[in-house]
Amino acid sequence: MTQSTTPGVLLEVREASRSFGHVRALDSVSLTIAENEFFALLGPSGCGKTTLLRSIAGFEHPDSGAILLGGRDLLALPPNKRPVNLMFQSYALFPHLSVASNVAYGLKREKLPKAEVTQRVAEVLDTVGLQTMADRRPAQLSGGQRQRVALARAIVKRPRLLLLDEPLSALDRKVRAEMQLELKRLQHEVGITFVVVTHDQEEAMSMADRIAVLAEGRVQQVASPLELYRHPANLFVADFIGTSNLLAGPSDRERLMVRPEDARLVTPGEGTLSGTVLDTQFQGGTSTVAVEVSTLAKPFLVCEPGATAAVRGTEVGLVWDHSVVVGEGLA
Amino acid sequence: MPSRTAGRAAGRAAGRRTGLGWLWLPLGLCALFLYLPILVLVAMSFNGGGSAYRWDGFSFRWYAELARDSDLIEAVVTSLGIATGATAIATVLGTLLAVGLARHTRSKMLEAAAMAPAILPDLVLAIGLLAFFYMAGIPKSALTILLAHAAFGTAFVVAVVRARLAGSDAALEEASRDLGAGGFSTFVLVTLPSIAPAVVAGALLVFTLSLDEFVIAYFTAGPTTETLPITVYAMVRTGVTPEINALATVLVLISVTVVVVAARAVRRTEKS
Numbered sequence: 001m002t003q004s005t006t007p008g009v010l011l012e013v014r015e016a017s018r019s020f021g022h023v024r025a026l027d028s029v030s031l032t033i034a035e036n037e038f039f040a041l042l043g044p045s046g047c048g049k050t051t052l053l054r055s056i057a058g059f060e061h062p063d064s065g066a067i068l069l070g071g072r073d074l075l076a077l078p079p080n081k082r083p084v085n086l087m088f089q090s091y092a093l094f095p096h097l098s099v100a101s102n103v104a105y106g107l108k109r110e111k112l113p114k115a116e117v118t119q120r121v122a123e124v125l126d127t128v129g130l131q132t133m134a135d136r137r138p139a140q141l142s143g144g145q146r147q148r149v150a151l152a153r154a155i156v157k158r159p160r161l162l163l164l165d166e167p168l169s170a171l172d173r174k175v176r177a178e179m180q181l182e183l184k185r186l187q188h189e190v191g192i193t194f195v196v197v198t199h200d201q202e203e204a205m206s207m208a209d210r211i212a213v214l215a216e217g218r219v220q221q222v223a224s225p226l227e228l229y230r231h232p233a234n235l236f237v238a239d240f241i242g243t244s245n246l247l248a249g250p251s252d253r254e255r256l257m258v259r260p261e262d263a264r265l266v267t268p269g270e271g272t273l274s275g276t277v278l279d280t281q282f283q284g285g286t287s288t289v290a291v292e293v294s295t296l297a298k299p300f301l302v303c304e305p306g307a308t309a310a311v312r313g314t315e316v317g318l319v320w321d322h323s324v325v326v327g328e329g330l331a
Numbered sequence: 332m333p334s335r336t337a338g339r340a341a342g343r344a345a346g347r348r349t350g351l352g353w354l355w356l357p358l359g360l361c362a363l364f365l366y367l368p369i370l371v372l373v374a375m376s377f378n379g380g381g382s383a384y385r386w387d388g389f390s391f392r393w394y395a396e397l398a399r400d401s402d403l404i405e406a407v408v409t410s411l412g413i414a415t416g417a418t419a420i421a422t423v424l425g426t427l428l429a430v431g432l433a434r435h436t437r438s439k440m441l442e443a444a445a446m447a448p449a450i451l452p453d454l455v456l457a458i459g460l461l462a463f464f465y466m467a468g469i470p471k472s473a474l475t476i477l478l479a480h481a482a483f484g485t486a487f488v489v490a491v492v493r494a495r496l497a498g499s500d501a502a503l504e505e506a507s508r509d510l511g512a513g514g515f516s517t518f519v520l521v522t523l524p525s526i527a528p529a530v531v532a533g534a535l536l537v538f539t540l541s542l543d544e545f546v547i548a549y550f551t552a553g554p555t556t557e558t559l560p561i562t563v564y565a566m567v568r569t570g571v572t573p574e575i576n577a578l579a580t581v582l583v584l585i586s587v588t589v590v591v592v593a594a595r596a597v598r599r600t601e602k603s
């Protein structure tokens with residue numbers, strides 16, 4: 001039995017790999033997730049996020065590698081014996097049971113006394129704001145309410161780790177923004193470690209303490225949102241997180257990255273680069289100016305506070321305060 | 332029931348709006364085509380005369396005859412016994428087989444093999460079973476018919492339940508496991524409720540198929556076992572009397588009752 005000794009580490013994934021035919025869904029993935037962390041798995045569709053989550057929950061089995069929870073080997077346990085709960089992307093609420101019975105389902109499997117089940121169900125429904133919906137069927141709820149039931153059903157079990165597969169993807173924009181805040185509040189309140197899967201970088205950035213960026217089954221970088229944004233490990237991460245201007249780097253295999261808000265417009269001839277203003281966009285608090293530079297394939301974007309003075313078609317110079325060298329290849 | 336009348340009125344209004352009201356005509360003709368023979372059959376069971384074709388005034392005479400016909404009653408009892416046993420076996424095996432096929436394999440071969448007895452001509456199955464029972468040294472009796480009916484009934488239950496499972500979400504069963512339920516609890520608490528209507532439908536199908544199955548029963552019956560279709564066949568060969576009509580009417584009544592009760596039961600499980 002392998003023993004993880006690092007204090008504060010809850011989950012440890014060691015070189016987990018999983019192939020489906022020729023597709024390498026997970027390619028030697030290693031990660032550690034700390035107690036009480038809000039952790040996000042971020043990457044484009046098909047990069048292996050769900051496969052990793054399902055491996056932790058027990059519905060997939062890695063071909064090789066190990067997954068440890070608090071030092072204990074998880075892979076030896078069937079899904080119903082793992083102190084981990086998964087919130088399914090489709091919510092997977094039991095259609096023939098009421099909201100309260102859906103939430104009580106997991107507690108009844110633990111053979112808890114009836115009174116305790118009733119009390120904990122009432123408490124958790126209160127936490128997610130569904131106390132008046134206890135007797136409804138899932139079919140009688142809105143998308144946002146269903147999502148809360150799925151969440152309540154998982155957290156009422158008080159798992160050591162809660163896995164959420166694209167928890168907000170089925171909701172419309174406005175509800176999604178609300179739920180991002182709500183999920184963060186809940187995670188604080190219940191004190192459970194959350195692992196959220198998402199393909200939406202803004203969502204990951206706004207919720208997570210730390211993010212693992214995945215591509216083609218491999219971990220590209222694990223870091224805080226700020227670190228990912230300021231110091232992306234490679235071109236893939238730089239491109240996937242926020243917007244970036246990519247210029248020729250010091251070598252063939254490297255590029256120079258400049259974030260739009262680190263760049264400024266100056267009079268022509270004074271800048272590091274020069275070009276023509278292609279377009280300006282006013283976004284309220286900020287404006288984005290797109291500058292066509294003859295040596296670049298894509299327009300150079302500059303983010304300025306307030307309304308911009310730039311005029312379409314005029315010549316401008318470009319300077320920046322901060323730039324990062326990023327490698328081209330995937331990890 | 333005010334809501335139901337309102338629904339009907341709304342339906343009529345919708346028919347007028349969409350211009351599809353004329354569809355009532357073909358619907359009516361179809362219903363007539365399907366149910367007129369049954370209506371005639373029921374009417375003639377109350378015939379006072381001895382012909383099944385010529386009306387001779389109203390009477391319960393043939394029902395009295397039926398009640399005294401011990402051979403026929405014995406055949407009914409035999410057939411009901413066989414149908415009940417075959418239904419029980421086929422429903423349990425067929426449901427488990429369908430769940431296994433839907434959730435634990437991707438083999439199209441296994442699936443085809445499980446459903447083949449439902450598609451094979453009865454005659455093929457009958458000859459095959461006859462040979463099998465002979466070679467296995469099992470004497471033919473009511474029990475061999477029951478086993479034969481259970482065999483093809485299983486295939487029908489698999490077909491009906493498998494179709495229902497194809498439309499249901501495997502994530503529900505995973506969610507149940509995730510919440511701490513073992514495989515058996517998950518089957519009873521999640522899988523079964525979601526396929527219950529299909530299981531009941533499959534059971535009804537097997538029951539009615541078994542009740543009037545002739546070819547396989549004829550081949551696998553022992554020398555003294557007489558199922559209802561075999562007995563009726565023998566009776567009809569010596570001339571049709573309204574007693575057959577009376578018998579058929581009783582069977583229609585039983586079938587309708589069973590179907591209505593089953594439909595109610597399904598609706599109740601879906602609600603609770």
Ligand SMILES: Nc1ncnc2c1ncn2[C@@H]1O[C@H](COP(=O)(O)OP(=O)(O)O)[C@@H](O)[C@H]1O
Pocket residue numbers: 020023024025043044045046047048049050051052
């Ligand atoms: N059960 C499976 N059978 C075959 N291929 C699969 C299976 N599950 C996932 N894959 C493949 O593995 C890759 C990763 O899938 P997934 O983990 O679902 O990605 P994500 O959740 O990041 O979109 C995809 O190419 C997908 O097609």
Ligand SMILES: [Mg+2]
Pocket residue numbers: 049050
């Ligand atoms: Mg996914």
